[in-house]
Amino acid sequence: MKKIASILGIIIGIWLLCTSMSFAEGRITYQAQYKDAISYDVIIKELEGNEEEYMYRAMICQETDVEASDFASPLGKSFSIEYNAEKDQWEGNTIEALEGIHGYGVFEKPGQYYAYVARVKIGSSQYELINGPTEIPTPPIPALGQRIQMQILYDSTRYSIEVNALNTMLHNGVQRNIQFYLGEITDKELLKNLAANGEQAYDELLQYAKNQDSYLKTGVFQDTKTGIVDSNIIEGSAVETGKYYFLYVILDDEDGTYVEIEDIAAYNGERKANGTVTLVDFDYTEEEESGGGQAEQNPPTNEIEEQQNQQINEVTQNEVVNSVNQNQNTDSTVANKPIPQTGEGKVLIIVGSIILIVIIFYVKYKKYKEVK
Numbered sequence: 001m002k003k004i005a006s007i008l009g010i011i012i013g014i015w016l017l018c019t020s021m022s023f024a025e026g027r028i029t030y031q032a033q034y035k036d037a038i039s040y041d042v043i044i045k046e047l048e049g050n051e052e053e054y055m056y057r058a059m060i061c062q063e064t065d066v067e068a069s070d071f072a073s074p075l076g077k078s079f080s081i082e083y084n085a086e087k088d089q090w091e092g093n094t095i096e097a098l099e100g101i102h103g104y105g106v107f108e109k110p111g112q113y114y115a116y117v118a119r120v121k122i123g124s125s126q127y128e129l130i131n132g133p134t135e136i137p138t139p140p141i142p143a144l145g146q147r148i149q150m151q152i153l154y155d156s157t158r159y160s161i162e163v164n165a166l167n168t169m170l171h172n173g174v175q176r177n178i179q180f181y182l183g184e185i186t187d188k189e190l191l192k193n194l195a196a197n198g199e200q201a202y203d204e205l206l207q208y209a210k211n212q213d214s215y216l217k218t219g220v221f222q223d224t225k226t227g228i229v230d231s232n233i234i235e236g237s238a239v240e241t242g243k244y245y246f247l248y249v250i251l252d253d254e255d256g257t258y259v260e261i262e263d264i265a266a267y268n269g270e271r272k273a274n275g276t277v278t279l280v281d282f283d284y285t286e287e288e289e290s291g292g293g294q295a296e297q298n299p300p301t302n303e304i305e306e307q308q309n310q311q312i313n314e315v316t317q318n319e320v321v322n323s324v325n326q327n328q329n330t331d332s333t334v335a336n337k338p339i340p341q342t343g344e345g346k347v348l349i350i351v352g353s354i355i356l357i358v359i360i361f362y363v364k365y366k367k368y369k370e371v372k
Contacts, residue, residue: 030115030136032060032094032107037165039095040106040139042081047090047117047131050083054119057081057127058092060106060136062113068129071118077104078118098166103174105166107138108258144202147263148178148249152279154272157221157229161251164261169225177252182217182234183209185244185266188286194266195284206264209248216245220252232276239269239277244284 028047032040042058049056057071059078071078079096083089094106107113116132141147141163151158159178167174185191190208193201217237221229239245244266251261267279 028117028131028134030060030134032136032139034139034141034163035093035095037162038098038105038171039093042079042092042094042115044081044090044092044115044117045088049119049130051119053122055080055122056083056090056117056119058090059097059116059118059132060094060113061116062109062111064114064133066114066116066129066132068118068127071120071127071129072125078116081117098171103167103172105164105172108164108167110253110256110259113138141261143199144206144263145199145265147261148251150180150247150249150265152232152234152247152267154276154278155232157231157233158227159229159249160227161223161261164251164259167258169223170227173225174223176223176254176258177220178223179220179250179252180218180233181209181212181215181248182237182239183212183215183246183248185246191244191284192286194282195286202264202266205246205266206248206262209246209264232278234277234279237277239271239279241269241271243269244282245269245279247279 029045031043031045033043035041042060044058057078058081059066059071059076061077070076077097079092079094081090081092084091097104097106113136114133115136116129116134118127118129120127147161147163149160149162161168166172167176169175185194185205185208187208190201190204193204216239217234219233221233234247245268246264246266248264249262251258253260266282268281268283270278270280272278
């Protein structure tokens with residue numbers, strides 16, 4: 001009897017182990033991917049079913065006590081999912097869960113989220129919960145530079161919240177705070193990196209901004225339904241044309257209610273004649289900043305003028321000498337001819353010499369005066 005019991009125990013143990021391994025291999029997995037400011041694509045794998053007489057829905061929330069009846073609520077948080085036979089996976093999007101729900105946003109709050117799946121027979125209202133709660137990882141959000149777009153105009157500020165923006169004024173009438181920090185970028189190596197790599201260098205720029213001891217200006221403005229603030233938020237700051245700046249912005253967590261969203265971008269400064277300031281698209285070249293190469297290729301204006309004057313003086317003197325030589329050659333030719341009054345030739349030579357001397361002295365005097 002003992003041997004039989006032992007054999008049965010071994011068989012049961014092997015069966016349980018195989019069952020456990022089979023369950024692990026067929027474990028349902030959920031993956032969420034950022035889609036846009038207010039929704040995520042959801043992919044579900046290893047979910048059995050796909051029976052034509054049923055409709056399938058999923059739900060993502062932080063509650064662990066969801067029941068099948070919660071899927072029947074017209075104001076529920078569920079969204080439909082469809083089976084993709086080519087990829088052998090179920091697919092859906094959380095945007096459908098927003099219809100009629102005030103204040104519901106997926107992955108907007110800190111903490112663990114859970115996924116559920118239920119099905120209902122077509123023509124029935126009785127849902128059947130077939131999976132959940134199952135932990136679903138919080139998906140990564142867009143890279144720096146793509147989360148909160150900022151545009152500083154002369155008399156207003158425009159912005160666009162591109163991630164976790166459901167609980168904002170535009171979508172749900174929830175007014176949240178947006179903090180900003182304006183500072184100058186003076187690190188030459190960082191400027192070169194930004195010029196070469198753009199947003200890929202924003203991680204370094206973010207650390208640079210956070211390590212600043214002080215800022216040119218800081219402040220907070222409140223979210224609006226239009227995404228426009230009727231003021232230039234950096235007005236009065238010491239922004240100058242020809243310098244480079246960062247704007248570090250944070251969609252506030254409202255005392256831990258939401259996940260804090262931060263973003264950063266690089267800009268060129270611009271100050272108008274009337275004193276207003278703005279930020280424009282970042283554009284940096286090492287030659288402009290160093291000033292050495294540009295100055296060597298383009299000498300100062302007074303040096304250019306001096307070179308031009310010297311060239312003019314040399315041309316003038318050459319023309320005078322050539323003219324005198326030509327006159328002398330002409331006079332000697334005439335003198336060889338029998339003319340009744342040879343005294344006129346001598347007079348012409350003397351007059352020409354006097355004119356030449358006067359012109360030379362005049363040119364030298366003019367050059368001396370310009371140099372002085």
